[in-house]
């Protein structure tokens with residue numbers, strides 16, 4: 001089926017599960033691991049790990065990795081990804097039911113999920129889980145096709161030319177939806193037309209193609225590419241000449257009424273959204289339903305119930321040191337499985353709790369549905385299960401174990417809720433919408449005041465991917481997570497970096513490293529400022545010191561002698577080449593080599609130095625001198641030291657501006673957080689954090705009054721002001737008070753008025769329409785952290801690291 005040579009010394013297997021990632025999977029009988037090779041990632045390296053976990057069936061391109069394994073089935077192929085895609089293609093071809101293929105720059109996942117909502121009472125639907133739309137996501141989506149389904153919804157996403165043909169061959173959609181086109185991934189395409197053309201190739205064989213005629217480029221490219229094809233083109237537009245012509249668009253507070261002509265008659269729908277993108281997504285769905293001949297009555301009754309689609313998994317700090325993972329994504333078994341696998345990765349706490357509601361409209365008999373849920377909970381070793389809803393309560397017998405409790409509804413659960421019942425555990429909350437589980441997550445969230453630092457892990461991932469394109473595939477990355485990961489939250493960021501297979505972490509102090517170890521971070525960690533008093537715990541927690549002078553070398557050697565550790569302990573040597581902070585001077589290298597040669601207690605894993613002004617062209621001559629001095633020192637050490645070591649000198653700006661000096665490793669800091677002093681480099685990076693708060697109170701203050709402590713001036717005119725819960729103790733410097741700084745509310749500038757207090761401040765909202773509880777942005781999309789840093793006469797590093805620990809960090813990821 002996939003092409004390739006089968007070698008087997010194991011009983012023949014029937015394959016049920018395809019596994020691409022050694023980190024997220026459940027071991028079940030009939031699992032097949034594909035050792036996919038990417039630019040940086042080689043799946044073969046994880047074969048031993050998945051074998052350990054019980055997998056016995058492998059598709060590989062390099063047989064040397066499996067030669068030592070017993071009792072396995074192996075298919076040897078030339079290209080593992082291609083064979084996965086071939087398998088998916090063959091599987092999909094077994095089914096003749098309609099396949100709706102969805103692509104475009106934005107809205108793919110929402111259109112897919114909405115169609116599933118709109119059609120799931122009439123069809124047994126199979127669809128891509130979450131946004132599984134890539135070269136590997138699509139095969140996994142297609143693999144789910146079964147006989148009992150009668151309609152498929154599959155999304156396809158690309159980032160480079162040539163990719164869509166591969167997806168098209170697998171998906172072979174019978175109906176296509178082209179959502180829209182935007183700037184994403186434009187850097188990989190010559191122009192927008194080339195990108196549209198590439199995306200359109202998904203529909204080369206589709207019978208019907210649905211699109212919005214008001215995107216002129218799309219409309220024209222469809223004309224060029226489908227003019228002579230039998231494909232039925234179905235468009236909607238706000239102008240005459242389309243199959244569905246919108247003639248009415250009335251927006252109210254929270255819903256939109258849309259009216260239009262289709263097939264000679266007038267139709268109308270109401271959707272519970274007002275945003276332009278929601279209207280666009282809804283129109284694609286509407287046109288498809290009209291085309292399918294679904295009655296106005298049915299369409300009209302379902303459209304108002306379209307749910308918001310939360311694409312993100314929200315992680316937040318909970319009460320009693322719990323970690324709360326809030327998955328508002330729709331409730332089905334597949335997304336439950338994805339959420340559980342994510343939960344398992346969070347090793348902050350040992351105990352796992354899942355709070356789930358009934359799964360509605362699954363189409364499966366309840367016995368089987370809840371049997372599957374119970375099996376998943378068992379498989380992922382959930383310690384405690386709280387089931388909410390009449391169906392779960394009726395099937396409580398399927399859930400074995402003492403630690404299960406069932407409630408008929410959310411209200412009853414909240415009635416018995418006690419904070420003390422939840423302590424040091426990871427809690428997954430996942431409920432169908434009408435169970436209103438947000439009321440549960442509110443109770444479980446740590447109550448801080450309502451100022452939060454939002455951190456977008458998808459953006460951090462994009463930054464990391466971008467940095468990797470600047471590096472040779474073999475260059476290692478040490479990620480700097482000092483100062484609580486530049487203010488972003490130590491554990492969560494470290495966890496993210498470990499998951500993304502960064503090679504090393506670096507923290508400033510031993511305590512930070514110990515905290516990471518205690519929450520389960522296992523990767524190597526270097527400590528930049530190892531205090532002598534902390535050497536014993538460094539050794540205990542396998543934290544690797546930076547050794548920067550003879551004093552630290554001697555005392556660390558003494559600590560090693562005291563310990564009962566066996567083998568040489570890894571250390572890093574810091575050389576001073578011009579930063580003139582910590583480090584051995586060049587003249588000391590010879591004595592250093594001699595001292596290290598005399599002991600077998602330590603092993604030098606790396607030698608490094610730090611650039612003083614890597615961001616600035618003005619200092620390039622000194623930077624190059626630093627680099628060459630470093631190289632000389634490293635050569636000198638290499639002549640003496642028995643083992644090879646890694647060399648590293650580049651920080652973020654160094655990577656950008658002096659990539660030739662990447663040696664074997666780089667130290668990545670600010671760029672990971674999406675920030676750069678260089679305006680060109682900024683264009684490639686996405687700032688990951690946003691500091692936001694909410695309006696606590698609004699008041700009108702009459703002319704002649706003062707605002708806050710010891711006002712400098714009394715009001716010359718009446719003002720409307722908002723009180724916001726952020727003050728200098730949160731990292732909002734007092735110097736910004738009295739009109740110097742501002743925040744952004746409803747996209748508009750709201751200047752501080754009066755002095756900034758310790759925990760609160762006041763802003764002028766006289767000309768802004770807003771209400772209590774509305775969001776206030778301190779920095780983020782509307783107000784860049786650079787502008788704020790400029791106003792404070794400092795640099796973004798300081799702004800970020802000044803945000804107080806009492807400000808809650810909330811992490812988002814897809």
Ligand SMILES: *Cc1c(COP(=O)(O)O)cnc(C)c1O
Pocket residue numbers: 480482528610650651652653667668669670671
């Ligand atoms: C903080 C730090 C870095 C990272 O610097 P960025 O400019 O944030 O990339 C690298 N090396 C050392 C020694 C550091 O202290």
